[in-house]
Amino acid sequence: MKLITAIVKPYRLDEVKTALQELGVHGLTVTEASGYGRQRGHTEVYRGAEYQVDLVPKVRIEVVVEDAATDDVIDAIVKAAQTGKIGDGKVWAVPVETVVRVRTGERGPDAL
């Protein structure tokens, strides 16, 4: 199993969710996140005083999938989140040792 983590622009979240549902991914976790990459931040002005805001709002989407589905899921996320402009985000995958469904105690891929 793999944990796929995607940091994307907040307004692409609905597209990513739809794409994952079409792939049959039935669960995911979304967190509001802040960060910056090459995009850096933006400037805000209050009563003439400029503030450099480094951290840009993002959403962090986490989904655990079976190994065989990893590439398809990553491709779907990338396609749905892409705008072609700087600041589109990152997606990465790491191996997951085990998963337990809390309600039933099922373990491994059955718990997904």
Add this chain to the structure above:
Amino acid sequence: MTLAAAGVDTGDTAWLLAATALVLLMTPGLALFYGGMVRTKSVLNMLMMSFVSIALVTIVWLACGYSLAFGDDIGGGLIGGLDHAGMAGLAPDSVQGTVPTLLFATFQLTFAIITAALISGAVADRAKFGAWMVFVPVWALLVYVPVAHWTWGPGGWILDRLGALDFAGGLPVEITSGASGLALCLVLGPRLGFKKDAMRPHNLPMVMLGAGLLWFGWFGFNAGSALGANGLAAAAFLNTLAAGCTGLLGWLFVEQKRDGHPTTLGAASGAVAGLVAITPSCGSVSLLGALVIGLAAGVVCSYAVSWKFKLNYDDSLDVVGVHLVGGVIGTLLIGVFATATMTGGAEGLLYGGGLAQLGKQLVAVVAVAAYAFLVTYGIGKVIDRAMGFRAGEEQEHTGLDLTVHAESAYDHGVLGHGAPVTATSSVPSSVPAPQKVKKQA
């Protein structure tokens, strides 16, 4: 300003009753205006500084403030007597002009309240709450009350002797609060992280709501200062609306040219700057004068709020940049735009009155600003020596809401709701008896 034996005019009284309530509403409005501009960690403290001002100034005013400000002059136009201390000698049938004296005293009280509350913006996020509770009554007695007497008291030296004009409080309210704010922020020093950390307003809709309430209340402030339901009140009312509008537009115009964006904070600040400047002048200038005065304040104040970064004083919410600067503009421009159709005599430069009125206005501005600055600086220093005026470093980092008031303004997210720790009847008996929280040293 004599205690005429003439009867009460019900129309005048009805309007002044309403105007008094309007002016009192400005202080909660100011609390929201300021509260939205600070960070989430100290918003409740900001609101509290205004709210306690209502209570503290009222007590002082009833005890002796009203008498010292509006009692008969005891010498030189500097201060009134103590004849009416504790509101002695004032009954429901006492009359001031055409309204009950008790109403007049309450109307004037609401001005003293907001002036004290205005100063809190200069020391946002870092004042010790206990020190503020001491400062407000002392300041009201030593600074507001004398200046109010000089300006509006019977025989006061500024209006009755010098002949300067101030309709609704450019001197006692705007210039006094601004100069005092400057003094107090110098006593306390800058917030931790001043000019380094981004100290962004945490809730701009709250700022807009506060500005709206201030504007609404300002009609009572300015048109109420006619002390009657009459044509002068109507003219002051319209001038108030007009100057707020040109102040708003002037500030936005500068922002668009200078920063590239018209902001909500700029719109709120510009309207307030225009209203500040029309406060002294609304009863002495024509509509054209009001439009120009508001515009001048909006434009100049939008630059004045940046001075603190160059000169290194942390006037956190721009009491100096808006109230001192706007108050000076409005009070001085009376010397230019005063017209006999409003004043019944005095005329400004533009209406053929020469420089005489402008000179009188200048004397009053300099005297009041210097007095308020020096005395407030002294009060601040004494309190700082005696009990410390500045909150501790850790309190300031954590925020005064949690460390002083043991509250949080906002419940963020799903974590940290906690459980009740004091005994209540709803706690089941199976739960071990909760322990009362010990006060931390």
